[in-house]
Amino acid sequence: MFLTLAQNVGLILAAALMQRFIRDRWPASSRRGQVMSGLLFGAAAVMAMSLAYTLQSGVIFDARTVVLSTGALIGGVLVGAVSGIIAIAYRVFIVGGVGTWVGVAVIVTAIAVGCVARYACRGRVAALRYWQLLALGLAVHVLGVLWFALLPVDYLNDIVLGLAPVYVPLLTVATLVMALILRELDAIRDYERSLLESRARVQYLFENAGVAIYDEDLTDLLKALSALRDSGVSDIRRYLAEWPDEIDHLASLIRVVQVNPAAVALFAVKSRTELLGSVHHFFSDDARRMFVDELEAFWTGQDAFQSEATFIRSDGSSVDAVIAMPIPQTPEAARHVPVSLLDMTSVRGKERELQRQKQRLEEVIWGTDAGTWEWNIVTGETVFNERWANIVGYTLEELSPTTIETWTRLAHPEDLERSNEALSRVFSRETTAYECDARMRHRNGEWVWVLDRGIVVEWDADGHPLRMSGTHIDITARKRAEGRAAHLAGLRDALLRCHAELLSADGEDDLFSRTAETLVKERHYALVWVGIPREDTRKRIEPVAAAGEAVRYMDGFEALWSDSPLGAGPAGQVVRSGQPLVIRDLAGEDAFMPWADRAALQGLRTMMVAPVARDDHERPAVLCLYSRSGDAFDDDEQALVLQFSRSLALAWRSLRLQEERLRAGGAGRPGRAVIDT
Structure with missing residues (x-):
């Protein structure tokens, strides 16, 4: 009897592995997938009954309860109903005999217990502990033994003393094992689906990012550095100073695997293939010096590297870029290293021009x-x-x-x-x-x-x-030029730090909170708030995050994007038009009159509103920035704020897409926003 039941259990456990193929084809939430799972579990129950232990004609004992109860637990009512119909049909019309209706009762009981357990845990089967799964199996098979009292057999000797000591513990443990197997199969499939969706999101961001991104294979470079260390080199910078040709050799070991369209535009090449392979032919003398700094970061085991250098484009012109990359710590990580390059040519050009003006002033002093x-x-x-x-x-x-x-x-x-x-x-x-x-x-x-x-x-x-x-x-002009240069440098550094904060966001609320807090911290705005237009009857603009010394301005604040006076304000105008707006004098702006008193109370003088368009078919959210300075938001600052708002929109779109797919696909855990890495 034990061997028969054990073989029975092994057979249905093997058959249950076919669930993996069903999950690969259909999601667990689809009706077709549930029907197919029900057919599989029903077939497994039939196989169990076909190889059952027979006590007497029409009285059989098998492991059908294992597959039916766990199938209902994992798949729900529809899976249990389909598998139960198949099992009952086989028991009634194929096996038959005096134990038919007891067998049907056992089938129904197993499915009912599985469904009740699923309802009790609200479908979160992955949260069930081992003892809870054991309790499920024990309940199913103890109830089965109680049903066996209706069979025309010697209940005490044949069932209680003969069958139950083997039947209950063996099939209880089998229920635990099968539930764990099915649960793990679901978890693996959910993870694989989430991984595929994540890769698709990363690829989308990679292709549409406004920052140039390289995917580099640094395996050969790490091997070469390791060989130098093994040969006795202790100071990589001194070694490269003595053997400068080694710089080009080490640079040639970098293999570019993939680039995005922004990289193609940055280096003025005709196609991506021109950037694949080695990158050292784009190095200027300045970039070679930067590469030595990068090698030292590898050599000293730093976590990340960031610097700025001038590169040579395919047309011979130069481009200034900030390069940022993580330092791989394992050979596996070295196979795919994301490297981002932020074009700083325009900013650097203005800084150099300001420096030349300063120099000319000094020459004629x-x-x-x-x-x-x-x-x-x-x-x-x-x-x-x-x-x-x-x-x-x-x-x-x-x-x-x-x-x-x-x-x-x-x-x-x-x-x-x-x-x-x-x-x-x-x-x-x-x-x-x-x-x-x-x-x-x-x-x-x-x-x-x-x-x-x-x-x-x-x-x-x-x-x-x-x-x-x-x-x-x-020297007033020179002093203003110096202030201008410091202003541009501050804007650039603030933009880089704000981008880093977006990459760390764990959800929409965190994304908007980090946006407001970081802009206040890095740019010293008096107030920053983010508002989302709502499609309600009043067409409200709902503030979802705010920060700054003047945050009390938001107490009782209300703005609309309708055609009413409250909808004619700066935020409402930007929601309707999708275009940025700058107000130089809040006190003198007619459209701002409903909020003028509270602005004056907080000392707010100027503001800028930038659209944050998550989707071309939706009204944009608004990023509202206020300053107590009368000369805030010059052309350069406006351009950088708009660039930041586009990055914010891309991060928002990524998080919303991930949340929608997670809701549609079931289990999973939200990831972080990705912009340009």
Whole structure:
């Protein structure tokens, strides 16, 4: 009897493995898939009954309860119904005999227990523990033994003492094993389907990212570095300085496996095939130096590498790019390493132009059109030329009579203190010449910058200064250029850090929260909020995330995208038009009147609204940024904010697509947003 039941169990467990092929063809949630699973489990029950242990004619014992109960548990009511109909039909019309209706009762009981267990765990079979599955098997087979009391046999000797000690424990354990097998098959298939969907999403992002992305195979490079280490090389940078030809050799070991369209455009090639293979022929001298830094990152075991270099395009022109990549820690990881290149040519061009302007100003600093001054240190009398007065918006006549007090009255207090310190060093002969960048109050109320230079031209017999001469050069343009360069650099760095935050988002709420918090942190906006247009009767714009010192502005805030006054505001306009909007003066903007008082209370002066279009067929969300500065959101900042909003939209689209597929496919766990890696 034991061997017969054990063979019976082995047969149905083997047959149950066919469930893998059904899941490969049809999802578990589809009716066709459930019917096919029911047919499989019904067939397995038939096989069990065909090889059953026979106590007497019409009285058989087998493992049909194992496959029927676990089938109902894993597949649900439809699977249980289909398999039960097949099993009952076989038991009634093929096997028959005096035990027919007891056999039918056992079949129905097994299926019912499986369905009840599935309902109790709300379909989350994967969450059931081993003891719960054992309890399921025990319940099914104890109830079966109770049904056997209706058979025309000696219940005590044949069933309780003879069959039950083998039947109950063996088939209970078999139920556990089969449930685990079926559950694992479902989990494997769900994982494979999720993996395929994830690959499809990554490929979509790869193809549509605005950043150039390379998929590189660094296997040979890692082997070469390992060989150098084994040969006794301890300092890779020193080694490459002594053997510079090795740089090109190591670069030639990099194999580009795949590139996206943005990379094709970045390097001005005609097709992707021109970028596949080796990449070192795109290296400039600057890129070769960057590659040495990259090799050192590999050598020292860093986790990631980021730098900036100039590369040579196929047409001979140069392109400035920020390169970022993870450092593979295993040979397997080295086979596919994502490398992103962010085109910084335009930004760098502007910075270089600003640097050239600064240089030209410095070259003519002692040239003509300079303000001149002479100072009698003892009497305080001064002599200025006309240009000295013109720099601050006056004529010399308007400033006369001039003394040293004329200078101290116009100079900025902070700069005047630094000027006095510099003069003290000259008077004590610590330095030979005086120089100070100082602000002076212009006639129109603005501050202008001057480069104030001079030397002591006369000393008394005791070494005390008597008279100084010097010049004033208007360097306001240079100072603005320096501020502009710092502004551009700050915008660039903030954009890179904001992109990194998007990559870490775990869902839509986290994505929008990180967006608001990161922009406030990196760009010091007074307020950032993200709003999503709702298709309700009022056409509300619902804020889903907000951050900043002025976040109380959002208390009781309401905006619409309808044709009403509340829908005519900046957010509503952007939702309807899909175009960005900048307001330079919130207090003077008619469309902003419903919110003007609360903005004034928080000191908000300017704002920008950027569309975040997740789908071409939907109204865009809005990214709203507020500043307390009157000169915020210049052209460069607007361009970078719009670039960031497009990346945010791509990350949002990726997360929403993943959530929809996970809801449609059943089990799974949300992933993270991917933009440009």
